[in-house]
Amino acid sequence: MKATLIYGAGDIRVEDVPDPSVQEPTDAVVRVLRTCICGSDLWPYGSRPATGEGERIGHEFLGVVEETGADVSRLKPGDVVVAPFAYADNTCQFCTEGLHTSCPRGGYWGADGVDGAQGEAVRAPWADGTLVKLPVAEDSVLLPSLLTLADVFCTGHHCAVTAGVGSGTTVTVVGDGAVGLCAVLAARRLGAKRILLMGRHASRTDLGRDFGATDVIPERGEEGIARVRELTDGEGTHTVLECVGTRPALETAFGAVRDGGRVSRVGVPQYEEGPVGRDMFLRNVTLTGGVAPARAYIEELLPDVLDGAVEPGRVFDRTVGLDEVPDGYRAMAEREALKVFVRP
Amino acid sequence: MKATLIYGAGDIRVEDVPDPSVQEPTDAVVRVLRTCICGSDLWPYGSRPATGEGERIGHEFLGVVEETGADVSRLKPGDVVVAPFAYADNTCQFCTEGLHTSCPRGGYWGADGVDGAQGEAVRAPWADGTLVKLPVAEDSVLLPSLLTLADVFCTGHHCAVTAGVGSGTTVTVVGDGAVGLCAVLAARRLGAKRILLMGRHASRTDLGRDFGATDVIPERGEEGIARVRELTDGEGTHTVLECVGTRPALETAFGAVRDGGRVSRVGVPQYEEGPVGRDMFLRNVTLTGGVAPARAYIEELLPDVLDGAVEPGRVFDRTVGLDEVPDGYRAMAEREALKVFVRP
Numbered sequence: 001m002k003a004t005l006i007y008g009a010g011d012i013r014v015e016d017v018p019d020p021s022v023q024e025p026t027d028a029v030v031r032v033l034r035t036c037i038c039g040s041d042l043w044p045y046g047s048r049p050a051t052g053e054g055e056r057i058g059h060e061f062l063g064v065v066e067e068t069g070a071d072v073s074r075l076k077p078g079d080v081v082v083a084p085f086a087y088a089d090n091t092c093q094f095c096t097e098g099l100h101t102s103c104p105r106g107g108y109w110g111a112d113g114v115d116g117a118q119g120e121a122v123r124a125p126w127a128d129g130t131l132v133k134l135p136v137a138e139d140s141v142l143l144p145s146l147l148t149l150a151d152v153f154c155t156g157h158h159c160a161v162t163a164g165v166g167s168g169t170t171v172t173v174v175g176d177g178a179v180g181l182c183a184v185l186a187a188r189r190l191g192a193k194r195i196l197l198m199g200r201h202a203s204r205t206d207l208g209r210d211f212g213a214t215d216v217i218p219e220r221g222e223e224g225i226a227r228v229r230e231l232t233d234g235e236g237t238h239t240v241l242e243c244v245g246t247r248p249a250l251e252t253a254f255g256a257v258r259d260g261g262r263v264s265r266v267g268v269p270q271y272e273e274g275p276v277g278r279d280m281f282l283r284n285v286t287l288t289g290g291v292a293p294a295r296a297y298i299e300e301l302l303p304d305v306l307d308g309a310v311e312p313g314r315v316f317d318r319t320v321g322l323d324e325v326p327d328g329y330r331a332m333a334e335r336e337a338l339k340v341f342v343r344p
Numbered sequence: 345m346k347a348t349l350i351y352g353a354g355d356i357r358v359e360d361v362p363d364p365s366v367q368e369p370t371d372a373v374v375r376v377l378r379t380c381i382c383g384s385d386l387w388p389y390g391s392r393p394a395t396g397e398g399e400r401i402g403h404e405f406l407g408v409v410e411e412t413g414a415d416v417s418r419l420k421p422g423d424v425v426v427a428p429f430a431y432a433d434n435t436c437q438f439c440t441e442g443l444h445t446s447c448p449r450g451g452y453w454g455a456d457g458v459d460g461a462q463g464e465a466v467r468a469p470w471a472d473g474t475l476v477k478l479p480v481a482e483d484s485v486l487l488p489s490l491l492t493l494a495d496v497f498c499t500g501h502h503c504a505v506t507a508g509v510g511s512g513t514t515v516t517v518v519g520d521g522a523v524g525l526c527a528v529l530a531a532r533r534l535g536a537k538r539i540l541l542m543g544r545h546a547s548r549t550d551l552g553r554d555f556g557a558t559d560v561i562p563e564r565g566e567e568g569i570a571r572v573r574e575l576t577d578g579e580g581t582h583t584v585l586e587c588v589g590t591r592p593a594l595e596t597a598f599g600a601v602r603d604g605g606r607v608s609r610v611g612v613p614q615y616e617e618g619p620v621g622r623d624m625f626l627r628n629v630t631l632t633g634g635v636a637p638a639r640a641y642i643e644e645l646l647p648d649v650l651d652g653a654v655e656p657g658r659v660f661d662r663t664v665g666l667d668e669v670p671d672g673y674r675a676m677a678e679r680e681a682l683k684v685f686v687r688p
Contacts, residue, residue: 259443275616
């Protein structure tokens with residue numbers, strides 16, 4: 001079969017790889033119906049050293065179960081399923097608590113001998129725990145929105161949930177990428193009163209307004225912080241959803257949050273040290289969030305996707321075939337495309 | 345009257361200063377019955393530059409109202425009161441939300457023309473909001489425990505509350521100073537299942553056991569973290585209460601916390617940057633806490649102090665008069681005394 005590999009910064013190739021097969025009795029093999037490229041894929045695309053070795057990439061997919069191991073009881077060939085971006089057994093204590101990303105038997109796609117998602121098929125470990133059956137046909141028009149349950153919509157939701165967004169909360173969202181826009185959607189869904197979206201790409205912030213942003217702030221850094229404060233009687237917002245992952249984005253988040261408020265981050269940190277000294281302490285600001293346990297949220301968010309109450313799939317603004325995935329990376333890296341949908 | 349001033353590192357003096365008087369109609373003048381020395385006073389005691397200028401110091405007191413301004417309606421001369429370590433109007437939005445330390449009209453004792461607490465009397469701004477009347481006589485045996493409501497018991501409680509300690513929670517407390525011990529007491533009071541106290545001073549950790557610590561860990565750093573994990577099936581505790589304020593203490597806290605857990609800190613940070621990168625993110629660890637809005641907790645904690653259900657005043661292990669305050673600082677800095685109680 002064909003799958004996408006990354007060889008180094010800017011070097012994405014679609015190549016023949018061995019077909020996946022059931023290796024453990026808890027595995028399933030899934031034929032990929034749809035996959036996509038993530039903002040977080042752009043970090044290795046921008047900086048991975050060229051080692052001469054290719055590495056599978058991609059962590060978002062939905063597909064059709066083709067084969068199941070002997071211990072898989074909840075799925076059968078033909079089922080349409082979505083996978084969260086981290087596989088997990090869904091039975092351990094961490095999974096029970098909703099922290100599937102800390103499952104001792106879990107892991108990430110494209111690492112440790114597990115297939116990446118940007119290919120024609122995937123071996124899914126702990127299939128009963130990992131995969132969630134979708135009550136739709138293979139050609140459902142809902143596939144784009146359903147695919148966001150693999151990552152970006154659940155990630156935006158995790159950001160809003162850990163920030164404590166609820167009825168009456170004021171929110172600043174830092175970043176107008178797919179996760180930022182999904183965080184807007186999630187915050188709105190959870191009852192946020194006011195949502196300030198920081199972003200400067202009109203096509204994205206327009207979608208952000210459709211998703212529920214009440215204000216758009218194109219300014220960045222100190223100017224952006226000043227604008228948030230201007231719009232909130234000088235106080236900042238109860239919560240800031242940091243959906244970028246850079247140090248400047250984190251600094252903006254701390255500057256925009258109200259005393260006693262929460263900064264939640266879901267962008268993979270591109271820093272090791274952060275400004276968590278006296279200012280944060282004296283203002284009782286909390287830093288929370290983290291890698292989203294998407295699996296924990298799929299059942300909760302699925303009904304709203306199925307009945308069209310939310311349409312997170314609108315973040316996809318370009319569709320490509322598998323062979324065009326390298327160009328999809330380029331388009332996202334150059335901000336020509338917001339998020340690229342892939343039909344293998 | 346006499347009061348304590350700090351002139352520089354190691355240079356504490358008790359000198360004559362002007363008697364306080366009502367300056368604003370919202371002020372009260374309070375004769376100090378008891379005050380004390382705080383672990384946080386030791387930071388300037390250890391490092392303040394000698395400028396030739398003395399500065400008032402101390403932020404914990406209880407006393408008797410001597411005079412009130414025209415707008416003070418809830419207090420009258422003769423009332424026994426305790427003051428939180430930050431004054432506040434108790435009417436603004438932040439105070440209403442329980443974040444008195446962010447009151448726009450509030451501030452700290454010993455700064456901006458407001459008296460420090462280590463003296464014979466204090467002018468209390470926003471007296472109706474700041475001071476809490478105590479139903480005890482001037483010679484009550486409960487004065488030591490009541491004085492801890494000014495800071496250390498409320499601070500330990502804030503640490504436990506923001507960490508989310510409740511029934512069944514596992515807790516590590518970093519630091520066996522007065523705040524750490526009060527954090528143990530507060531965690532126990534809130535229903536913690538297991539409380540691991542990190543400290544190596546037997547007299548302190550013995551009191552910690554009396555306060556509710558189930559385990560004492562004398563090891564520090566990586567060894568201390570390993571010990572916490574050994575005691576918790578390798579996982580760490582749901583919460584870590586960081587009651588020191590140094591960078592190594594923060595690192596220990598991150599190492600000892602369970603995935604998905606919360607590190608809460610109430611020791612004034614002696615660092616500006618912290619290790620909040622990828623490890624914290626991938627483990628969904630939250631950093632919370634901050635300067636304690638003690639005023640928000642006094643009414644809640646007061647009944648348990650009055651009926652003896654908790655005895656936080658046991659952290660005082662030495663009593664001095666005002667003239668002996670400089671030696672009290674020395675004794676605390678040299679760890680001869682845990683916390684020094686002062687009878688002016």
